[in-house]
Amino acid sequence: MKLYYSPGACSLSPHIVAREAGIPLTLVKTDTKTKRIESGADFLAINPKGYVPALELDNGEVLTEGPAIVQYLADRKPESGLAPAHGTRERYRLQEMLGYINSEIHKTYSPLFKPDTPDATRAERKEYLRKRYALIEDILAKRTWLLGDHFTVADAYLFTVTSWAKHVELDLSAFKALNAFQQRVAARPAVQAAMQEEGLIRKAAAA
Ligand SMILES: N[C@@H](CCC(=O)N[C@@H](CS)C(=O)NCC(=O)O)C(=O)O
Numbered sequence: 001m002k003l004y005y006s007p008g009a010c011s012l013s014p015h016i017v018a019r020e021a022g023i024p025l026t027l028v029k030t031d032t033k034t035k036r037i038e039s040g041a042d043f044l045a046i047n048p049k050g051y052v053p054a055l056e057l058d059n060g061e062v063l064t065e066g067p068a069i070v071q072y073l074a075d076r077k078p079e080s081g082l083a084p085a086h087g088t089r090e091r092y093r094l095q096e097m098l099g100y101i102n103s104e105i106h107k108t109y110s111p112l113f114k115p116d117t118p119d120a121t122r123a124e125r126k127e128y129l130r131k132r133y134a135l136i137e138d139i140l141a142k143r144t145w146l147l148g149d150h151f152t153v154a155d156a157y158l159f160t161v162t163s164w165a166k167h168v169e170l171d172l173s174a175f176k177a178l179n180a181f182q183q184r185v186a187a188r189p190a191v192q193a194a195m196q197e198e199g200l201i202r203k204a205a206a207a
Contacts, residue, residue, distance in 0.1 A: 002026045002056040004037065004046060007198040008163070010106060011053035014069045015198065016156040019190035021077040027197065030054075066106075067098040070153035081150045090147065097146055097154040104132045106161045112168035126170050133162075133175055140177035144184070151188070159185040 003018065003025045005011035009032070018025045029038040030052050037043050047054040047064055055063045055072065063069055071094075074083035084090035108129050111117040117125075136158065139146060146154045162182055165172050172178060185191055195201045 001058060002028050004028045004030045004043065004052050004054040004056070005198070006030050006032050006052050008200050009052055010066050010157075010160055012163075012194060012198060012200075013066055013153070013157040013160040014053050014055065014073060015194045016160070016191050017070045017073045017082060017153050019194050020151070020156070020188075021073055021080045021082055023073055023076055066157065067095070067102050070098070070157065071095075074153050082153050084147075084152075093147055094152060094154055098157060100132075100135075101154065101157050101161060105129065105136075105158070108132070109161060109164050109168065112170070113164075126168075129170060130172070130174075133172060133178060137175045137178050140181045151185075155181075155185060156191075159191070 001023070003011065003014060005015060005027055006029070015025070015027070030043050031037075032043075032051060035043045035050055037046070044050055046056065047062055049064055051064075053064070053066055053069055055069045057063060063072055071083055074080065075086070078085065083094055108125055111121060111125055136146075143149075145151050146158060159182060162172070162178065164170075186195075192201070196203045
């Protein structure tokens with residue numbers, strides 16, 4: 001399978017999930033501005049939506065939308081516990097959380113990355129994010145991971161989008177449990193490996 005990604009973008013979430021599950025992926029670096037992949041080929045011919053992540057399956061089919069992709073990957077390795085079994089109440093809780101992260105958090109960051117977003121909009125979006133993170137903070141004050149004792153695809157997604165806060169000067173320092181969560185996720189070997197591969201952190205020097 002091929003994952004079309006852009007370093008540090010929301011595609012880091014399925015990249016982490018694949019590494020957590022032990023699923024080998026071919027990573028294809030994608031420029032979301034020029035809509036070209038590293039070979040120079042047209043990304044729009046692969047994903048007409050023009051955004052990452054996109055997962056090309058071995059049969060050539062292309063799956064898009066982060067929440068669908070992470071569930072697809074997790075379901076390839078159910079024993080990983082990255083997603084509860086289909087049809088269970090826990091699975092709906094996972095989908096509820098993925099929907100919240102996707103629509104309430106992820107997409108609220110988008111205008112903050114655009115240089116022409118007016119200051120008033122920027123301030124309003126940051127306030128909105130802090131309001132949405134307050135709910136997450138309440139959850140993480142009581143649990144290690146978003147859904148309980150197990151790391152799931154929702155944790156990989158929350159970690160990925162929250163790592164953008166420093167790039168858009170969003171102050172989340174008041175959210176102590178969230179900050180501890182970010183550190184917990186960042187310390188996971190699969191997360192370290194994914195971030196190194198995307199060039200977000202340096203590889204540990206050889207002894
Ligand atoms: N609805 C999509 C949105 C994905 C998305 O926002 N991708 C961003 C990177 S985080 C992107 O590629 N943006 C470039 C563009 O929209 O042109 C999802 O949830 O997967």
